Amino acid sequence: NAGVMQNPRHLVRRRGQEARLRCSPMKGHSHVYWYRQLPEEGLKFMVYLQKENIIDESGMPKERFSAEFPKEGPSILRIQQVVRGDSAAYFCASSPPARGNYNEQFFGPGTRLTVL
Amino acid sequence: AQTVTQSQPEMSVQEAETVTLSCTYDTSESDYYLFWYKQPPSRQMILVIRQEAYKQQNATENRFSVNFQKAAKSFSLKISDSQLGDAAMYFCAYKYSGAGSYQLTFGKGTKLSVIP
Numbered sequence: 001n002a003g004v005m006q007n008p009r010h011l012v013r014r015r016g017q018e019a020r021l022r023c024s025p026m027k028g029h030s031h032v033y034w035y036r037q038l039p040e041e042g043l044k045f046m047v048y049l050q051k052e053n054i055i056d057e058s059g060m061p062k063e064r065f066s067a068e069f070p071k072e073g074p075s076i077l078r079i080q081q082v083v084r085g086d087s088a089a090y091f092c093a094s095s096p097p098a099r100g101n102y103n104e105q106f107f108g109p110g111t112r113l114t115v116l
Numbered sequence: 117a118q119t120v121t122q123s124q125p126e127m128s129v130q131e132a133e134t135v136t137l138s139c140t141y142d143t144s145e146s147d148y149y150l151f152w153y154k155q156p157p158s159r160q161m162i163l164v165i166r167q168e169a170y171k172q173q174n175a176t177e178n179r180f181s182v183n184f185q186k187a188a189k190s191f192s193l194k195i196s197d198s199q200l201g202d203a204a205m206y207f208c209a210y211k212y213s214g215a216g217s218y219q220l221t222f223g224k225g226t227k228l229s230v231i232p
Contacts, residue, residue, distance in 0.1 A: 033218065035220075042120070042207050042209075042223050043220070043222045044222070045218075045220065048218040048219075058219075059219070104163070105220065107153075107161035107162075109159060109160045110161075112159075
């Protein structure tokens with residue numbers, strides 16, 4: 001069973017361009033989470049999605065950031081008009097449908113975004 | 117809001133020795149989970165150990181064990197017989213176990229070096 005896959009692993013963008021980060025969850029997982037790791041920091045929650053639904057986006061910046069998890073295909077984290085402060089590692093995690101109160105999140109290898 | 121604090125930015129240990137990484141957290145909840153994640157240079161987040169707050173017994177996974185002090189809100193990780201492969205960033209994380217809670221809250225991490 002392949003793990004959570006993220007691509008690209010490294011992404012370089014110039015200020016003002018758009019960045020699209022992709023996440024394919026583990027087989028059988030219908031829940032996806034996005035986290036951001038700034039340099040010298042721990043991971044910070046951004047958004048939680050189920051198929052075709054955003055469940056919790058309380059950690060998403062109000063502007064320029066959006067996320068989707070369509071019925072078919074990977075989850076996409078989209079950053080419009082990137083700025084240098086968006087440079088970070090972006091991690092995706094997935095989990096199976098919830099059983100009780102514990103639902104382990106399995107992490108992908110992350111995408112490192114560098115904004116020039 | 118919940119917070120997780122790791123007061124040791126860096127630690128080092130001699131190979132085959134034992135090291136303890138510290139973590140404190142702040143929450144008003146009584147039911148929650150605590151985790152230690154390992155992030156090697158590959159940046160892949162790997163779950164090391166998990167503790168349920170309602171369990172008094174400390175979790176153990178092979179060479180990894182925790183000292184969970186609920187009243188003190190302390191959750192330290194002990195690594196016994198340290199190996200070169202243990203060198204990594206270690207993150208302590210918290211998750212409320214109540215319904216509708218999805219976020220993992222991470223500390224800033226401790227960088228562990230293993231000296232041959």
